[in-house]
Amino acid sequence: MKSISHYMRNILTLALLTGALALLLSGTRGAGGQTQTNSLPSPPARAVKPSPQASPTAQPSASPSKDDEILDDIDVVRVESNLVIVPVSVIDAAGQPVQGLTVKDFRLEEEGRVQEIAQIGNPEQVPLEIAILLDVSGSVDARFAFEQQAASSFLKQVLKPADRATIYAIDQTPRLELKRDTAEIAATKIMSIVPAQKATAFYDTVVDAAKYLAQNTPERHRR
Secondary structure, three states, X not given: OHHHHHHHHHHHHHHHHHHHHHHHHHXXXXXXXXXXXXXXXXXXXXXXXXXXXXXXOOOOOOOOOHHHHHHHHOOOOOOOOOOOOOOOOOEOOOOOEOOOOOHHHOOEEEOOEEEOOOOOOOHHHOOEEEEEEEEOOHHXXXXXXXXXXXXXXXXXXXXXXXXXXXXXXXXXXXXXXXXXXXHHXXXXXXXXXXXXXXXXXXXXXXXXXXXXXXXXXXXOOEO
């Protein structure tokens, strides 16, 4: 009886082990099927075409600014002067002129730089350029003859043969009566001018006369 009982136990144990193994295999298959169902197929490999690299483009050169164009249009005029006349007078404590001065007694500077003094001369020997402005308006009608006489006498007494005078009439507009000429001719011209009896452009005449002297005065002449 013990043999039969022991035999039956072995059969029962074997049956239980077999059932457990069957359940284990069934679970493994089920898990494998679920994994296969949920997994997505890998996409086919595709060749990736490299994107073309952008070729460097030439940068346009900066166009000249308006200021540069203006500077290019401006003509620079450089004038070199070898001799400049500088009027000077020296007096002592009593107000009397100091005589016998030489070049070594003076020091001349321009913008902090020492300039060479070529010589010291008498200013009376340097030709003079002047402009006489004669008012011909009606406001001086009563004194016009006196004005003419005063200007004429001034020219004859002050100007030297090398000096030159220019005559302007202060009329409604600046009127050039005589271009630079001798004192004798200028004095005669003044006496022949007739008053205009109109308003006068005084400041315009002053400007015109100053420009005329600046443009027509020879080198080494005073004005």
